[in-house]
Every structure is written in C-alpha cells, then in structure tokens.
Amino acid sequence: MSGNTFGTLFTVTTFGESHGPAIGCVIDGCPPGMSLSEADIQPELDRRKPGTSRHVTQRQEPDTVEILSGVFEGKTTGTPIALLIRNQDQRSKDYGNLLETFRPGHADYTYWHKYGIRDPRGGGRSSARLTAPVVGAAAVAKKWLFEKFGTTFKGCMSQLGDIAIPFESWEHVRENPFFAANASIIPQLEDYMDALRKDGDSCGARIDVIAQNVPVGLGEPIYDKLDAEIAYALMGINAVKGVEIGAGFKSVAQKGTEHGDALTPTGFVGNNAGGVLGGISTGQDITASIAIKPTSSIRSPRPSIDKAGNSTEVETFGRHDPCVGIRATPIAEAMLALVLMDHALRHRAQCGDVRVDTPQIR
C-alpha cells in the first residue's frame, strides 16, 4: 500500500536505498517445483548493471545476487524467495548541498514535502538503482513463463534524444551499450553522448518492448486490464513520461476500418492492438513503447530554491547516467514480464488453466 510491492499474486517487495548497506526484494507467489539458482538471475542483473560503458554512470557495482530463501535443493518450494544485493561502491558523503536544495526535475522536492525527511545519498530510495531487485525478480518470472508457455521478452532503444534508431535486427541489441537493434548507427549515438557529457547535459530516449508466445486470456476486464497494468508498470519506471500499447498515439488518426486487426483462420492481420483487446491478451505479440525523460541530475547549474524557499542554484556532482534510457531496456522487459506473470496466476485462479479447447490464432 506504501508503494513498495509490485503485483498481486506474484508479488515483489523491494527495499533499500542507493547508498545504504544493501538492496533486495522478496518474491512471493512463485509456483513450487521450478529449478532455480543464482545463475538464472545474475545474467539479467548483469545486463542492467552500471559501469559497463563510458555512456553510463561509472559507479562500480557487481550487483551480485544471493538467494536467501524459497529454494530447496535447487527447486522453488512455493515459499518466499528473498534476493539480496549488497551495495559495494557507496559514497555516502557524495551529496554536497543536496540536503538543502532541490534538483529541478528530481524527486528531491516531492520526497521532502511528503515525508519531511529524505535520504539524499545518491537519490536514496528514488534512485534508478532500485530497479536492480526488480530485474532480479523478473528473471524468475521470465523463467517460469518460458517453461510454461514459451514466452520470451525482447526490447530495444528506438530513439536517443532526437536520433531515431531504425530497427534492423534483434541480434544487434546485445552488441552495443545502447540496446539498439541497429549496428551502423552506433558511432552516431556515441558522438551524441560524448557531446552531451561534455556539455554537462542529459537526454531522453524511447524504448520498445515486446513479449512473444503470450497465452490468450491474460488480463482482467474493467480495471486490471492487461494494458492498464502494463501502463502502470512501465510508467512506474524512473523517468518515464509516456506509454503506448500497439499503435499507441497513432490510433488517434486511424479509421476503424484501418485499426481493427482482421481475424483469419491463419492469424490476425496486423497488430494495432499490441496484443491486447478489451484488456485481455489475444495471443499475439504484446508490444509497448515508453518515453524516458532526460536525467535530472546534471552538472550544468540550474535555478532552484532551498528548503527555506529562497532562490539558489544547484549543480549535481557525483556519478550519474546522462541518459537513464540507455540501461532501461532490461528494466522495461522486466516490468512487462512481472505483469504477465502476475496475470498468468490471476487467470488460473478464476478460470483454471489457460483454455486450449477453443481454436486460437496469433
């Protein structure tokens, strides 16, 4: 209720601050009997960890995960799975005068007014570092969904600042630090980031995610629609300001005859729906895009106020991602996976196992 638990049947409760002793989470509701070890989780954490290129924060964190519970002799037991990640590279004193002032565009101001107290070390709880436990938890969800339905997740950056990144091939994504599905554009992206860093500025990004081999029937009508929950999950990622499903904002100018994906015996024609109709999965690919705003922690001095309400200027020192979108792809995949996992369990609670007695198309 205080906003630190994600999900309803497959829940992830996270804890920790950017520069506290540890971060982690408790996963509850994982079905029993699935083989699981740290080796299933660590690769996903490695995809989002900092310090892997000059375009992201230089904080050195191995993000080594320890499973504290819920696994017996290599199998999940149905009890809570706790993940622990010790912070290694804290610089607790690294926050200058941030306790006295507020970065424009940052959670500083709102945390202060909500709680009357805040942990300023690296943004405390509001840091994007807190996406690590979620990525770890999502590795468990992805594994179960893959074993049960063959579901897979992919994502890529489709725009960096004002540079659109044409999609070429998924295989490029792992070959560059931007998660771009395009090889030839990388030098241009690197130049752009280098100039930005030199200017002490930051930029936004657009990320696309997709889930494939999704069973039909996931999602609850009216409020917990699958697309509503995806929007909630993705908008909840640090710095996200917009979410689209399927055709998204392009739907506005479409006609009904153009937008509605025709059904044929061999499958849907098109996927303007993004894999969701009436809030329930169709079995097609689920596609979503997010807009990520530019990082608010920048070196350039900005006008602000202090806690007493007086005019001041704020510069951010320390280590920050100049574009949080660069590491956002595995996070967006993770959130999408958590939504599908939760709804897979919700579905079988009410309706039993996913129906296979009716002809399905994709």
Place this chain on the structure above:
Amino acid sequence: MSGNTFGTLFTVTTFGESHGPAIGCVIDGCPPGMSLSEADIQPELDRRKPGTSRHVTQRQEPDTVEILSGVFEGKTTGTPIALLIRNQDQRSKDYGNLLETFRPGHADYTYWHKYGIRDPRGGGRSSARLTAPVVGAAAVAKKWLFEKFGTTFKGCMSQLGDIAIPFESWEHVRENPFFAANASIIPQLEDYMDALRKDGDSCGARIDVIAQNVPVGLGEPIYDKLDAEIAYALMGINAVKGVEIGAGFKSVAQKGTEHGDALTPTGFVGNNAGGVLGGISTGQDITASIAIKPTSSIRSPRPSIDKAGNSTEVETFGRHDPCVGIRATPIAEAMLALVLMDHALRHRAQCGDVRVDTPQIR
C-alpha cells in the same frame, strides 16, 4: 483481484452489463461527515450519458442514479455508498450473429477465450456503458477533494481523427458535444463525423485532462507512483492505447537543461513534469493526455472468423458511438479524480495530514 474494483483505500467496485437489468457500484472508504445526495452525482452522469447529440450512440438512457446506502440525513457515514442505475433501453436480442463470430479490434475474441462464455448483448461487461458508475463514484471523490483542497478537474478533446483542435478556452468545452475547448472548429468536427457515419466507419481521438490545486506529496514511490497510477487508470478506459504525463513523448527529444522545470521562490517555471516528480505530486497542475482508438463496432463489413475458426465476415448492427472519444472527457476526469482521492487517503495513512510546515510552491 478479478479486476472490478478500482483503488485501494477509496475503492469503487462496479457491476453490471450493457443490457442487464442494472449497472452500479459500491464506493468504500469515503470519509464520514460530507454532505451528499443524488444531486451531487447526477450532473456528472449527465455529462457522459448517451443520446445527447447525433454524433454519439442513440441509445436512450436517463442514467438516473439512486444512492442505496452510506448516507444518513444527507451526510456520509463512513460506510459503503452503493449507487444503482437501472438500464432502461436494453435491446437484448440486438446482437445478431455476434455470439458466433468476433469483431476485429473488439473484446469479443478475448472474452470468449478467457471465460469460455460471454454476454454478447451490447458488448456485455466490456461495453463503455460501464464507465457510468465510475463517473458517479468520481463525483463523490471530486466533491471531497474540492472541499478539502480546492482541487478541480477539467478536460477537453484536443484531436478528433486527424483534426487537431487548438486550445482556446475552457469555457467552450461545455458548449459543444465534442468537449472541444474551441468554438470555431465545431462545424469542421461535425462534418467529419457526418462523413464518417455515412461511411459506416469510426475514428480515434485525443483527450487532455488536468487537475488543479492538487496538494503536494500525493503518490507512493517505486510502484504506486502517482503517474503510474494515472497511467493505469487512463489506459484502463475503453479503447485507450496511449497515455502521457506532462511533456510525454516530447521528453524523448528534450535535453535535461530544457526538461527539468526550474524552481523559484514564486513557483515552478514550466510544467514538463505534468505535476509529478519521482512519482509524487509537486503541487503543480497534473496534466495527462490519452490516445483513443477508433470504435471497433462499425457497420462496414470486416473479415473475421467464427468460433470454429472458419473464415467469415462481420458487420455490426445496433447502436454504437462512431468515436468513443467524444464522450471520454468526463470519464478521463473521473479516473484522474479517483486516483487523486485514493492517494490523498493513502498519504494521510502513512504521513498524517498533508504537510503545511514546509514552504510550497506551484
């Protein structure tokens, strides 16, 4: 858990189908002692009811609301407030062969596969008619928020199909059936709709909503961020495919120096944040936009399949909105109000009454 309750502390549980005997909801968690009668609720229902112009469905529903509980001698008692709206203009037999086939772009297909049964009369539970109880419930939330904080809600259509609607003035909104904040463009919109109807086609729309005089500090960090919950609420409205907060997708191409709204002793400079930072309200206006897809129930014949998976064609008869966006403005306001109401109560659970001991700006 089955998706028919909205909210956590101020909850709205709805029931009913488009052509069943009644629709309604149970509101739980309303603070005690607020004056309330049907007269507070009916005007909001009247704003969204069908049949008020030739551009919307011609179904005749007075949508008269009855309060069944929770009010004693004109005041809320803190117990559940049940709202009942009897359906008046059902045409239960009006669904042709819809039980045997699926409209492209419609929930027909997914409901069938999820539940193995569906109520085809007017779309059953998936009908936009089910937004009526929510609009009624939101009238209660709006009243409390206004009395407590002075919070108000406004909305308008900013695009119809491919026609952008420039904002002129809020006062125009109530003067036309489109909720357009623009007087001169109305004839163009009417011509567009008339042509569409003649073609048996449908179109999308873009709606903007805003909340003003919002207290600082609403929203929970990490998962139940205020903007994540707004995205969830708005994406959950029938036919919505995209949600933006503040600068939305424009953030992608912004620099950090441009996007972060500077703080000054007299207020924020700009509102790219849309009134939310780190998932918590800043006290500025909360601004959001949604993309609504074209209606899937159209007269033009479309290729589809039947329940056995065989190829067929489907035409929709009966009464339908050619653009569900036309009546969506009060619905979007309602969802935004419900989110703020819920978070106002969540805030004071953990943090006590909204803080006034720190200097606030807007």
Place this chain on the structure above:
Amino acid sequence: MSGNTFGTLFTVTTFGESHGPAIGCVIDGCPPGMSLSEADIQPELDRRKPGTSRHVTQRQEPDTVEILSGVFEGKTTGTPIALLIRNQDQRSKDYGNLLETFRPGHADYTYWHKYGIRDPRGGGRSSARLTAPVVGAAAVAKKWLFEKFGTTFKGCMSQLGDIAIPFESWEHVRENPFFAANASIIPQLEDYMDALRKDGDSCGARIDVIAQNVPVGLGEPIYDKLDAEIAYALMGINAVKGVEIGAGFKSVAQKGTEHGDALTPTGFVGNNAGGVLGGISTGQDITASIAIKPTSSIRSPRPSIDKAGNSTEVETFGRHDPCVGIRATPIAEAMLALVLMDHALRHRAQCGDVRVDTPQIR
C-alpha cells in the same frame, strides 16, 4: 480496506444499513460457466431470515434476492455478480433516544467515536441484518465447492445460555428454530427463551460448524493460514467473542502423544486438528466452534452515558433477537464457505489444480 469486502480472490463487497432502502453485495471472482439463478440463493437466505419463530426478531422481511449482473442465460460469466435485497419493514423512526446515548455492549459508542456520525436506525451498518448478503454470496460459493469437490457444510447450536445441547443427529437441525441437532431438548430451549423474553434479557450461544469433503492443500502458510482466516471470518460475525478449531481450548491440557492425530493408510485417527495442520487443510473435516455473546439491545434499563458524557439510563425498544445465536448457524456456515472458496482459488493460482498425484487420506 475500509472493512466492507471479504476475501481476496473470491470477494464479497457488501453495502447497506438495517433501515436503509436496500442491502446487497457484489461478488467478484466467481469462476465462469456455473449455472446460477436466484433459486440457488433464496433457500439459504430463507434459513437466516427473521420472523420465523417467536424466539427471534419479529421484523418481517422476505429477503427476496435479485441478481443484477454476472449471469447470462443461466450461467455465470466470470464478471461480478451483484445481489440486491430491498428492505421492506423499516421503521426509520424507531430509535428513540439512541442518537443521544449508547447501549452497553453495543457498537453505538465506538461508531460514534470513530466516525463522528452514525445511523441509529436499527443499528445502521452494525446490525446483524448485514449478514444477509453474505449468506447470499456464500450460496454461490457453496454451489461451486460442491460441484468441484463435493464439499458440504453443516452447523448446529451446541449450547444456549447455560444449556448444553448434546449432539444427536444432523437431521434434527432443520426441524427446530434453534438449529439444534437434538429433538428432545427443544421444549427446554423454548422455556428458557420464553423466560428470558419475559425478563427483558438476552443470552449467548455456542455454534459448531463443519465442512466435509474439503480438498487437501487449501490455506497459505505463515499469515493466511486456513485456520487463521476461519478465525477471522467467524470472529467477524456480529457478537462472536471466541473461536476454536478442532480441539480448541482443550488442546492446552493435552499431551503431544494425545493431540497429534495419527496417520494410517486408511486415514487419520481422530481430528484434534480440526482438519488443518500448519495452516493448510488435511482433507479431513474442518471443524470450528464459536462463542456468541448475549444481545446488547435489551429491554431492561442499563446505566450508560449520553454524548456529552453525562450519566443516563438506556432501554432498547423496537424489535431485536433475544439471542443472536439462534440465527447464527447459517451465517457461520456461510463464512466458512467463503473462506474455503477463496482459498480454493488462491491455491490454484500458485499451485495449479489441487494435487491428485500423491496418496491422500481423510
């Protein structure tokens, strides 16, 4: 969260006051495809309705239920099932000076201090009349559990005031107004009640309930243990002050060698466990007992205070049950059924359908 919804996956949200226009509930999470009509629900309501003997309140309420939603052509659709019961025999003015004073042992005092306002007509929301919608909802749960697992529910009064009622046979329960499983003791119970009524006094009762043919594996460990949820459900019934599972308070003086029910290939020997071990059902009968306190609304004058805190005396007029325990048996069964229903759905969410691949005993 405000206490008007029971359950987590099979939820019942009730509304209404004793003398308002109507009472009812919304059932959410019912699996689709089960045949259902008012005829399945009304008999359970008839078992608890008032006015059926001289030993209960003389208020005349047919408690006729109307299904407003969630059923299409006689089958549940998976969408919310709303039940409506119009109040027929309100006497809204029948509350004398109850607005100004507090009955000893009654919710008058606490509602007033909690909400600062209360509906005094017949106890308002705190009336035992509000168990009617729950009994209706439980009829739906009972039907599903019976069709799925053969689960049945029974209950009886085992003590009235200081008269213990020896168990003879379940068939007697329906033959007397006390739900006593004993025929010969009825005259003694009737005399006891007649004397009590003459004295303007009230008495308590003890009720036993049992569920049979319960699948093994229902209940969540640690907090949502099946017995913990049963305790919650039963203690939540108006006037209940104690709950026992299985051997209950007798366990205190038992030795481990005596209490632990031995397992044999043909079944458990004994049922001190009451059908629950480690919070999870064993497949044996689930047995529970409750203590019901004497009604607080009595004709005898009692010392009390008024709203200003001054000394006064209070007598209760109007119509009241001299022993709320007399009608409590179907209510206790209903609560037990709702708990099992909810946990049946929770079980299959995490673990899939109830396991049948391991040898089970009863």
Place this chain on the structure above:
Amino acid sequence: MSGNTFGTLFTVTTFGESHGPAIGCVIDGCPPGMSLSEADIQPELDRRKPGTSRHVTQRQEPDTVEILSGVFEGKTTGTPIALLIRNQDQRSKDYGNLLETFRPGHADYTYWHKYGIRDPRGGGRSSARLTAPVVGAAAVAKKWLFEKFGTTFKGCMSQLGDIAIPFESWEHVRENPFFAANASIIPQLEDYMDALRKDGDSCGARIDVIAQNVPVGLGEPIYDKLDAEIAYALMGINAVKGVEIGAGFKSVAQKGTEHGDALTPTGFVGNNAGGVLGGISTGQDITASIAIKPTSSIRSPRPSIDKAGNSTEVETFGRHDPCVGIRATPIAEAMLALVLMDHALRHRAQCGDVRVDTPQIR
C-alpha cells in the same frame, strides 16, 4: 496473497526457513521521522530467542538483527525497513527420514500435498523460528504506538498443560522462563516440564495478552473488525487452536444484563468486551487469550504413513521446544501490536487523526 505478508497499511513481509541462510522481513508503511536503530529491536528478539532455559529448544541462535534500509541518520524515512537475521546454528542434515514420512500433528503432510515439495530441515518455512522477524517488526510498531498514544503491551502464560497459573503480578513475568505472572508456581512448572521431557512428550499452554492505552475508534466494521483481525493474527501463530476476546467462551452462559459493560462518566464498568465493540476499539484495555496445542515434534514414536501411503512409525530427533507456548508470549504481544498499528494507520486514512472532540472514557 501467498500468505507471507501481514497487514494492509503497515505491512510485514517475511522470508526464510528454519535452516536456510537467513530469515528476515520487509516492513512497509512505517511513518517517517521516528528514531529507530537495532537497539530498539534487539531486546524484543532476545525475549523470544531459543536456548535461554532447559525448557526450550537448545538451538543456539543469537538472532542478531541488521537494519538494511529505511533509516537515515537514525530516523525512519517512510521507505521500507528491511530486517535481516542470519541463521547461525543450522543442522541441515538433521532431519533423518522426515522427507519420507509425516509427523502426526505437523505441517509435514499438508505442505507436501500442497506444494509437492518441502524443505524438511527443521520444519522449513513452517518452523516457529519464523516468528522472529515478526517480533522484530512488531518492535517498530510498538515504538510508534507508544510514542503516539502511550500504548503498551503485556502478556503472560496462564496455563501450562493442566496447571492453571493464577495471576499475581506483571513483574514476575520477566523473572522466569515461562512468562508466568506468578513466582511461587515456578518449581511446579519446572517439575512438570522435566517429567515431560523425560517422557519424550510435549504439552499445550494458554497465553493471555493485553494492550493498554489504546485509542478509541480503531477497527473496521463488518469484516476487518478489530477483534476479527486479532483472531486472525493470533490463530496464525504456530500451534494456536483457539482465540478469545474479553469474556470469550464465558459469554455463552452470560445474560445480556451481565455481559454488557455499563458506561459511566468515569469509565466502563467491567470489560467483558475485551476492549472491542462492534469491531471497533472502545479505549479500554484490549484483552485476548489463546490456546496452544502440544508440540507435534516429539521423541515418542508415533504411527504414521510414508509418501507412498504405507504404514510406518515416526520419531523426531533434533532440537525442539517441548512446549511452544513457553516462548509464545512475546509472539502474541507482537501480533497484537501489528494489528493495532495497521488499524491506527487505516483509521487515519479514512477518518483523519483519532478523534478527540468527543468525551471518551476507559
């Protein structure tokens, strides 16, 4: 939903198994600004830790707690507080043939059938060791309740096996290993336990708990009644089979004129209510009692079956409490504190701060 989170607004999510690497919990919803360190929590953990007398398990666990998050410069920040307790004295191989058979009266059988897998080391997740994190979390709740309302908690053992323990004085409770409020009876209790241990048997106990200085108005009507939640919390403690509030089962034989506590300007006369009327706190002491069954892990051989359903005999080796009731007093206090804490926050969500504008009595 899978039963490892307690509470709704002040939530405690626990993890861990008896012989895994660690146990712990995440506390969410703690109000910000309260001073907190390990020194506030450790003393409560020390009250329940094992190995402190010859009458409890000889497992050596210091139960040293580490706060991982949620505290900045000695004050709570409103973010999750994670507590970690490393297990020190695991004997992972200490479970003999328990994987193949089931102890009578133990969760072995039900876990196996529910999950199809179970961790047999020391009972795994079903071990009473898992009450340690809850006791730690409750220390946080107790501190807040004391600072806010002056609320305090006490408890004692009132019966051990068939020996009733007359209440003499609270001060004795801390002077003996039984938590008995009586000094002279201790030798008798010690002899009883010594004989039991010699016999390889176990016994039950009755524990009483009390909360003092409780504000009026806590608890939600209908389902989340304060007494219903207390029953849920206490019945959820390992081995509990019965719960009473106030007069409990004695209410059955009381008359209304005797049971209902009269109100006078200087306070209630008596406390049959146990501090709760209509599910809401009256401001009087909250009193509850629980029945604890004898430990199921005993040395005496018992008839049982193996996983294949064949007859066998089971003896329990390893270290076990011969009466889990001996260490249950701080656990029962902890559960009561968590319920009150949760409802204190729920109360102010809906009703604002506890009312002081009406005359209150105790």
